[in-house]
Amino acid sequence: MKPPVFDYRAPVSVEETQQALAEYQADGKLLAGGQSLVPMLNMRLARPAVLIDINRVTELAFVRADDGGLTIGALTRQQALLEHPTVQERWPLLAEATRHIGHRTIRNRGTVGGSLAHADPAAELPAVMLALDAVVTVSSTRGERQIPARDFVVDYLTTALEPTELLRSVWVPALPPRTGWAFQEVSRRHGDFALVAVAALVTLDAAGVCTDARLVLTGVGPTPVPVDLRQTLIGAAPSPAAVAAAAEAAQAAVDPPSDVHAPAEYRRHLARVLARRALTTAIERAGGTE
Amino acid sequence: MAEPATTRPKWIGQSMKRVEDPRFLRGKGRYIDDIRLPNMAVAAILRSPHAHARIVRIDTSAAERLPGVYAVVTGQDVRARMAPLPTFAVGPIYQDLLAVEKVRHVGEAVAAVVAENRYIAEDACELIEVEYEPLPPVVDPFAAMEPGAPLVHEALGSNVAYQRTFTFGDFDRDFNEADHIVRAKLRWPRSSGMPMETNGAIGDYDEGTGILTIYANSMNFTYFQWLIATSLKIPASKLRVVPINAGGSFGSKFFMHKVPTLAGFLSMVAGRPVKFVEDRIDHILNNDHCGSDRYYDVALAVDRDGTMRALQIKVVDDYGAYLQFGTGTHGNALAQVVGPYRIPSVQYELTAVLTNKNQQGAYRGFGSEVNNWVLERMVDFAARELGLDPVAIRRKNFIRPEQFPYRTPTGNIYDSGNYEGVLDKALALAEYDRWVAERERARQEGRYLGIGIVTAQERSVFSSTEFWFWFDQPGFPVTSSPESATVTIDPTGKFIVTLHSLAFWGNSPETVATQVVAEQFDIDPADVVVTYAASQRALPGTGPGGSRFTVMVTGALVGASGRLKEKIKKIAAHRLEVSPEDLEFHQGSVRVKGSPERALTLSEIALSAYMFKLDLPEDVESGLEASYTFDHPYTTLPSPDRKDLGVFYPFMGHACHIAVVEVDPETGQFTWHKYAAVADAGTVVNPMTLDGHLTGGTAQGLGTALYEEYVYDDRGQMLTASFMDYLVPTAMEVPRIDIDHQETPSPYTPYGIKGAGEGGRMMAPGVITAALEDALAPLGVRITELPITPAKLVRWIAEAKARGQAPTA
Numbered sequence A: 001m002k003p004p005v006f007d008y009r010a011p012v013s014v015e016e017t018q019q020a021l022a023e024y025q026a027d028g029k030l031l032a033g034g035q036s037l038v039p040m041l042n043m044r045l046a047r048p049a050v051l052i053d054i055n056r057v058t059e060l061a062f063v064r065a066d067d068g069g070l071t072i073g074a075l076t077r078q079q080a081l082l083e084h085p086t087v088q089e090r091w092p093l094l095a096e097a098t099r100h101i102g103h104r105t106i107r108n109r110g111t112v113g114g115s116l117a118h119a120d121p122a123a124e125l126p127a128v129m130l131a132l133d134a135v136v137t138v139s140s141t142r143g144e145r146q147i148p149a150r151d152f153v154v155d156y157l158t159t160a161l162e163p164t165e166l167l168r169s170v171w172v173p174a175l176p177p178r179t180g181w182a183f184q185e186v187s188r189r190h191g192d193f194a195l196v197a198v199a200a201l202v203t204l205d206a207a208g209v210c211t212d213a214r215l216v217l218t219g220v221g222p223t224p225v226p227v228d229l230r231q232t233l234i235g236a237a238p239s240p241a242a243v244a245a246a247a248e249a250a251q252a253a254v255d256p257p258s259d260v261h262a263p264a265e266y267r268r269h270l271a272r273v274l275a276r277r278a279l280t281t282a283i284e285r286a287g288g289t290e
Numbered sequence B: 001m002a003e004p005a006t007t008r009p010k011w012i013g014q015s016m017k018r019v020e021d022p023r024f025l026r027g028k029g030r031y032i033d034d035i036r037l038p039n040m041a042v043a044a045i046l047r048s049p050h051a052h053a054r055i056v057r058i059d060t061s062a063a064e065r066l067p068g069v070y071a072v073v074t075g076q077d078v079r080a081r082m083a084p085l086p087t088f089a090v091g092p093i094y095q096d097l098l099a100v101e102k103v104r105h106v107g108e109a110v111a112a113v114v115a116e117n118r119y120i121a122e123d124a125c126e127l128i129e130v131e132y133e134p135l136p137p138v139v140d141p142f143a144a145m146e147p148g149a150p151l152v153h154e155a156l157g158s159n160v161a162y163q164r165t166f167t168f169g170d171f172d173r174d175f176n177e178a179d180h181i182v183r184a185k186l187r188w189p190r191s192s193g194m195p196m197e198t199n200g201a202i203g204d205y206d207e208g209t210g211i212l213t214i215y216a217n218s219m220n221f222t223y224f225q226w227l228i229a230t231s232l233k234i235p236a237s238k239l240r241v242v243p244i245n246a247g248g249s250f251g252s253k254f255f256m257h258k259v260p261t262l263a264g265f266l267s268m269v270a271g272r273p274v275k276f277v278e279d280r281i282d283h284i285l286n287n288d289h290c291g292s293d294r295y296y297d298v299a300l301a302v303d304r305d306g307t308m309r310a311l312q313i314k315v316v317d318d319y320g321a322y323l324q325f326g327t328g329t330h331g332n333a334l335a336q337v338v339g340p341y342r343i344p345s346v347q348y349e350l351t352a353v354l355t356n357k358n359q360q361g362a363y364r365g366f367g368s369e370v371n372n373w374v375l376e377r378m379v380d381f382a383a384r385e386l387g388l389d390p391v392a393i394r395r396k397n398f399i400r401p402e403q404f405p406y407r408t409p410t411g412n413i414y415d416s417g418n419y420e421g422v423l424d425k426a427l428a429l430a431e432y433d434r435w436v437a438e439r440e441r442a443r444q445e446g447r448y449l450g451i452g453i454v455t456a457q458e459r460s461v462f463s464s465t466e467f468w469f470w471f472d473q474p475g476f477p478v479t480s481s482p483e484s485a486t487v488t489i490d491p492t493g494k495f496i497v498t499l500h501s502l503a504f505w506g507n508s509p510e511t512v513a514t515q516v517v518a519e520q521f522d523i524d525p526a527d528v529v530v531t532y533a534a535s536q537r538a539l540p541g542t543g544p545g546g547s548r549f550t551v552m553v554t555g556a557l558v559g560a561s562g563r564l565k566e567k568i569k570k571i572a573a574h575r576l577e578v579s580p581e582d583l584e585f586h587q588g589s590v591r592v593k594g595s596p597e598r599a600l601t602l603s604e605i606a607l608s609a610y611m612f613k614l615d616l617p618e619d620v621e622s623g624l625e626a627s628y629t630f631d632h633p634y635t636t637l638p639s640p641d642r643k644d645l646g647v648f649y650p651f652m653g654h655a656c657h658i659a660v661v662e663v664d665p666e667t668g669q670f671t672w673h674k675y676a677a678v679a680d681a682g683t684v685v686n687p688m689t690l691d692g693h694l695t696g697g698t699a700q701g702l703g704t705a706l707y708e709e710y711v712y713d714d715r716g717q718m719l720t721a722s723f724m725d726y727l728v729p730t731a732m733e734v735p736r737i738d739i740d741h742q743e744t745p746s747p748y749t750p751y752g753i754k755g756a757g758e759g760g761r762m763m764a765p766g767v768i769t770a771a772l773e774d775a776l777a778p779l780g781v782r783i784t785e786l787p788i789t790p791a792k793l794v795r796w797i798a799e800a801k802a803r804g805q806a807p808t809a
C-alpha cells in the first residue's frame, strides 16, 4: 500500500496553482485534505505524474456570509465549516450534514472543495449543495466560470471540472423565511459513508401552504438524486398523505446499487423511510403541523 | 512445586496499574516496525488475483532490473530450498511459503521482492509477469462436496478433508425418549482477529555462524520454532527467534509462522537483514487466522418441562484452502459442547471442507465461541417453543455446585462452578426485572425493546490433545503444553522475571508476573523487572492461547519462586543460625518467625549469594536464580474408541451477559439500553485488567455478530479486503459495559485461578442475537445467522410479517 512515483509541487497562490494545472494538464492532480486522494494513491488506483498540493494556498480557506448568502472557500476544512457560528445559525442543514462526514480527525483535514471535486456517490456535501441550490466557482488560466450544483456532479466520481480547473469556492444562497430543514442518514457504523442519506428543505407561506420543497438523496446511485416534489408537496398545506406520496416518489426516483454493506432493496426501502422522516421534520421546523 | 501461601493474598486480587502502560502509552513501546537493523532491506509480496489458477510462467526479469531491488523469489526458489510449512492436517494438504504450481485463493503469496524500501518493492511487484491458467474455483462448501467439483488439493482426491461422527453417552436413548426436538439451521460466517498491528518480522542471517535470527511479533516461538527451522531446512539450534512486542493478537499471532519464515528465508537469499510487515490488505487476504466458517444443523432434545436430554450437532466447516490446525477448533468446542447444562449425551458430526479461500486459524474463542452461540440459540428456541421463560429454562438445567468436578459427556472435566450465583448477580446488575417491566410498557406503545441473556462457558488452559483426538492414528499425538518462568534476584536484591514463549501481545503479562512474584516474596512490585527470553535460551513453553497465560505462568512463577525461596532460606538460616522452617518472608526481608528483629534484607542475602561464597552453606551455589517448567496440571488421554476424549480443557470459567436494546424496525438500526456482564474466572488476579479483557472481548464479539465478515463472491474474489469494507466496531458502536465478578476457585490451579482471556467474545454474539430477536419477538423474527445487519433485520421483519399474514394451512 505505497504509491507509485510522483512529482510534487506546492504552489502558494491561486495563480500559481492554475499555472501548474495548465502545465501538467491531465497528468497533474490537486491534493487538498488528502482524505480521499491519498488512499487512492496508496492503493495505486490513482497514478498522477504530479501532485499539486494546495494546502499552502491559504486564500482558498475562508467562510464569508452576507444577506445574500454564504461563500465557502474550497480549502475550508469540513470541521471548520460545521463549527462556524453563522453556518450553524443560518444554514443548519449544511452544518448537520457535514457532521456526518467521517470522524472529526478526517474532517479536520478534509476540505469542502475536495469533497465536492471528488464527488463520492455517498458523500453528503454534493447532495446538500444540490438541495441548497448552491453555485460552484471554478477557474483556470483561461478564466473563471460558475457551475450550478445541479450541473456539477455528472457521473460516478466525475464532475464538470476540467483537468486544468481549480474549484475556488461554493456559494450558497440565503434561505427564505419559514424554511424548515432536516438531514437523515443511515450508515453501518458511526462515521461511515452513508448507505442512504436524505437532505430536505421545506418552505411554507404565512398560511402554511408549501411554496417550495427540496429533497435530495445520496448513496443511491452514481450521483445525488433530487426528487421532484411539485406533484406531491408543493402548492398545498402539507399532509401526512402528501408526505407519504413524496416519500414514494423518492423511492421511485432511485436505482441504488448493491454492495457488501447493503443490497439495493434495503437502500430503496431506506430512501422512502428517510425521505418521510426528513420531510416530516422539515415541515415541523418550518412551522407547519403536517 | 511449592504450595501457594495460605494467608490472604496481598497482591493477587488487586487492581494494580499495568506495569506495561507507562512505556506503551507514551509511544515508547517498540514494535516490529520501529526496529531498523544496519543494512536492512524491506520486502513486499505479489499476491494471486485468482481464487484458483495454475501458474504457467513467472517472469521476474523486469523486476530484478529495477534499481533498488536486491532479490526476487518465487515458488520455484521456495521449492528448491525449503520444506512445506507446518500443519496439523492429516493427508496430503501441503502449503508452501510461496505458491508452487498453483494458487488456491485470492491473496495467496506468489512472489516476494526484497528492495531498498517498500515503495520500490511494490513497484517491482508490478513488474513481475505471471501467466495464470485460471481453474474453476470452489467457493461454496456444499458445492465443493459434490462429485466432480474442482479439487483444491488434487492429491487428496476430495475436498472433504475430514468427516466423522462422534457419539458421547447413550445418545439414541436420550434423543428418542425426549418429549420434543428443537431444530435449527444456523450459520456462523468467517471473521478474523484484526489487531491494529499486522504481522511482521525481520530476518537476519549471519553467514559467518550460520545462525538465523528472526525478530517477530509472533506469540509462539518455543513450542513451534523447530517447525520454522524445519521449513527453512536449518538446524533448530541455529534459529533464534526474538519476541517483539505485538500490537494485538486475539489469537491471530498465536501460530504466526509464515511471516517470520518468509523474513528468515528472504534474509538467507538476499544476504542482509530483511523486514517484512504486512499491510492491511496483505493481512486480510492472507493472514493465518481467520475464524470459523460454519453451517450447522442442530437438534436439542428436551422434555416438556424444559429438561435437556440430548444434543445433536452436524456441522460443515469451510476451512478454506489449507488446514493449519487440523480440526482443532472443533476439539475446542467439544471441551464445553454442553455448556453449563446437564445434557447427558451428545452426537457431533464434523465435515471439514476445503475451498478456494484463505485458511482458518486461531481467533479468540478458537471455535468455542461458535458453539456457545449455537447452544444459547438452541436454548432460546427451546424456551420459546415450550413456552418457558429463558431464565427459568437455564436455571433448571444448570450443573449444580455440588456436582463438581463434573464429567461432561465428551470426557472433559469441569473443575468448579456456581452458575446460579453468576446468574443472580447478573440479573441484579442488569436490573433485569425493571427491564422486563419496561419491555412490556414499550410493547404497549408499539416500541421494540428486547432483552437477551446468555449463560455460557469459558474453558481455559488448553492441552494439546484437542488437535489430534480426531484421528485413530494421529500423526503427532503431542501431550505436552507447558509454560516456564525464571526468577532472578540480582546482587542488589532486585527481581528480574524472564518469561519464555510469552511475548507481550497487548495485554498484561508483565503485570501478572509482577503481582505473582510480589505475592510470593512479599516485596514491592516496583522492584520487579520482566523480560522475555529469545528462543535459543528459552525453556519449554506453549504460548498465550486458549486463555492459558495467567494460570500457566502463575504456576511456573510459583514453582520458580518456591525453588528460589528455599535457597534464600538456606542462606539466611545459615547466617542467622536458625533452621529454615523458622523463617518467613516479610516486606523485602527474611525474618525469624516470632522474633522479627532477627532479619536479613533480600539485598543482604543477594549480595552474599553473589559475592561472599564463604558466607554461604557449603552446598549452596553462588547466584540467585531459579526456573520452573509448569506442565498442564490436568490432562488425560482420550480413550482408543474416542467415546471419551479425556480431560483437555478443565478449568471452566462461566459468564452471564445480559443486553437490552431497542430496534427501529423501519431502518433496522438499534440503540443500546444496557449491557451487563458477570464472569466467574476463579480467583481474579487483577480485576482492572480482567475488566479490560472482558470489555475488549465483548467489543470483538459484537463485531462478529453485527459488523465483521469476510465476504467472497461466487468467483472467490474477496470483497472485504480493507477497512472500507471489513467493518470493525469502534468506540462509538460499543455500549458501556457494567461488569461484576464471582470467584469460584479452581481446585487444580495455583491460587484457584482460571483463564479469562476470551470471555467477552465467547458471550457477546449470543447475547446481542438474543436481545435483537427478543425485541422483534412480537413480529415473529427468528435469528439464525450472523452478522446481523440492519438490511437483514429489515428483510427478516418483512418476511415475518408476510408469514404472519399468510393463511395458515
Ligand SMILES: Cc1cc2nc3c(=O)[nH]c(=O)nc-3n(C[C@H](O)[C@H](O)[C@H](O)COP(=O)(O)OP(=O)(O)OC[C@H]3O[C@@H](n4cnc5c(N)ncnc54)[C@H](O)[C@@H]3O)c2cc1C
Pocket (backbone or CB within 6 Å): A029, A030, A031, A032, A033, A034, A035, A036, A037, A038, A074, A075, A100, A101, A102, A103, A106, A109, A110, A111, A112, A113, A114, A115, A117, A118, A120, A122, A123, A124, A125, A161, A165, A166, A167, A168, A191, A192, A193, A194
Ligand atoms: C475513514 C474516512 C471516512 C470518510 N467518510 C466520509 C463520509 O462519511 N462522507 C464523505 O463525504 N466523505 C467521507 N470521507 C472522505 C472525506 O470527506 C474527504 O475529505 C473528501 O472526500 C475529499 O476531500 P479532501 O480535501 O480530503 O480531498 P483530497 O482527498 O485531497 O482530494 C480528493 C479529490 O478532489 C480533488 N480536489 C481537491 N480539492 C480540489 C479543488 N480545490 N479543486 C479541484 N479539485 C480538487 C483532488 O484532486 C482529488 O481528485 C471519508 C474519508 C475517510 C478517510
